Amino acid sequence: MSRQVVVVGKEVFSLSHLKVFRREEIEKFMGDVAGELTFLSENTVVVFSPIRLEVTFCGEKHVLSPGLTHVRGTQLEIAGGAYLPAFLDEEYLEYLLFDLPRELDKKRVPIVVEDSHKRFTRWVHEGLMYSYDILSRIAKVYRVPIIVYGDRETENMWSFVKTFACEKIEGRGKCFVDGKPCGEGDATSY
Known part of the structure; x- marks a missing residue:
């Protein structure tokens, strides 16, 4: 699935996973790197074919x-x-x-x-x-x-x-x- 990942402390997030978070959640859970992760999330395009x-x-x-x-x-x-x-x-x-x-x-x-x-x-x-x-x-x-x-x-x-x-x-x-x-x-x- 998503190949690119971001490591925050001991946690690993795919770019798709980051897109699930709201800005407020990124700020709450990601601490000092929240601004960078928010920018990355907002500027990442994730395209999956729909599952029906x-x-x-x-x-x-x-x-x-x-x-x-x-x-x-x-x-x-x-x-x-x-x-x-x-x-x-x-x-x-x-x-x-x-x-x-x-x-x-x-x-x-x-x-x-x-x-x-x-x-x-x-x-x-x-x-x-x-x-x-x-x-x-x-x-x-x-x-x-x-x-x-x-x-x-x-x-x-x-x-x-x-x-x-x-x-x-x-x-x-x-x-x-x-x-x-x-x-x-x-x-x-x-």
Whole structure:
């Protein structure tokens, strides 16, 4: 993947990885070399061909493009996807900023975030918003689809490129793609 790297202390960052960071994050985490790294990040062009993922839902095929897709009340078959570890709070955010981009530098694959709505034990709303922001930047730089499993509340917290949902309405399972009914099916509890 990215061949050029930058060494900061004991940490090694690809140029792609640097592009994931916001200026404020570079200043916070990189110390004295922040200005130089910000300049390098802003003036580096990273070009990856997009990875797309085809899933079947409601009996139809859907193509997931790079970006965040929200899923609730059902499970999608994600062939070849990388499932994130069940970290919480700061450990989860640190994983997103530092470890996930390094994994994508080695191999770009669709990313799956299970139980996104349970990843924070405090400052829940702020943590979710920040994690979705980081994930969106990762999806944009590495051009991979990221599937985020959540609940009804998290579905409305972000501008997802696509949403899939199943729920029980009046005792019957109903499923939706981007808020539109797509057929009847078994709504599974999540």
